[in-house]
Every structure is written in C-alpha cells, then in structure tokens.
Amino acid sequence: MENYPLRFPSQQPSGSFSTPCLSLLPADMIGDIQVFDTLQGGNSAGFLRSKDVVEVPTSQGYGAYQLMESFAGSRENEEKPSKKKEKKVRKPRYAFQTRSHVDVLDDGYRWRKYGQKAVKNNRFPRSYYKCTHQGCSVKKQVQRLSRDEGIVVTTYEGVHTHPTEKPHDNFQDILNQMQIYSNF
C-alpha cells in the first residue's frame, strides 16, 4: 500500500488558511456522524468548532481539512426508554474530510486494517483500521465520497495513548496547531 506523508501547517505562516476550498460536508454523507454547530468543550480535542475548515499542505499539494467534532454515541445520551442492557458507551469521533487521491494519509501512527464494507449510496467501500500500538484502541474509518471521489473522509474514534511512531508531529500536536489557526 502506498502511503503519503501528511504534513500539517507547523511551518506555515499564520493566516494562510483563510480560504476554505470545500463546501460543508453534509452529515448524512458520512453515515451516522453527527455534526455539531457548537463547541463541545471539556474533551481532549474539543477546541475547534465543528465546520471549521483549515487548508493543509500535503505531498499532493494543498488539501482542505474540515474538522467535525462528532459523537456517534450521542443518541445514547438522549432520553431513551430504559433498557435492561447497559447502554453502549462510544468514544467521540472526529471526522476529517480531505481532498486527496490517496485513501490512507500517513498521520504518523501505524494502523492495521480489520475490515472493509460496501456502504449504501456509495460506490466506494469503507475501510476500518485499528491502531496497532499495544494497549491503544484508537480506530479510524476511511471512506471516499461517491459524489466527489476526490474527497476522502477519515473518521477517528478515541485518543491515542502513546506518541506518534514517526519523528514528526503527533496527532495531538496537529490538532493543537489547528486550534491556533482557527482562532485568528
């Protein structure tokens, strides 16, 4: 499999991310991801408003990244008729939409593919990956939009419990940088 390094804007001057080049991604195009309009503070990555778009240099040129904070388990948080079963607690998910012709962007972590499924209303399959680091249960899903096959949606579930295995920025640094660039 061919991976391309994903470089985030640590070397970019502030203010160079002012022109989002992608329209908003409808929530229904990425399955059960729910897009929140307001900041859900308090969690480790809740510092970006959803629908913020940052433009990020990649080896294929600039790509537009839209961070969407989402909670797939939010329905479980709503009022629901009580059930005997313990409600399933799901970790928060964070989805990025990326304009790239490669599906799997190199974010510095090592991933093991554990599944691939055909998705309804999408001619491209969705791939499921787990972080291979011992004790780390972070997962991600990668899906290409059928409406615009140049766009890849990567959905992260969970937070890494370890630093990146590559010398460059880890994911938390990346998100922190996004915070910096989204606060101008």
Place this chain on the structure above:
DNA sequence: CGAGTTTGACCAGCGC
C-alpha cells in the same frame, strides 16, 4: 516468519 491485508461470516441495532 512476522506484520499487515483481504474477505466472507457473524452479530447487534434499528426501522418497518
């Protein structure tokens, strides 16, 4: 030989 991929089977949740 170990690590990662492929792929069919299985399971759970949800809507009708």
Place this chain on the structure above:
DNA sequence: GCGCTGGTCAAACTCG
C-alpha cells in the same frame, strides 16, 4: 419478527 445496514472477527493469504 424480519430484513437491512454498519461494525467486527478471524482464517487465509500476501509481502518484505
């Protein structure tokens, strides 16, 4: 209850 769909498992396979 049943069918559909998303998510996961695990055996077989590939690759370096």
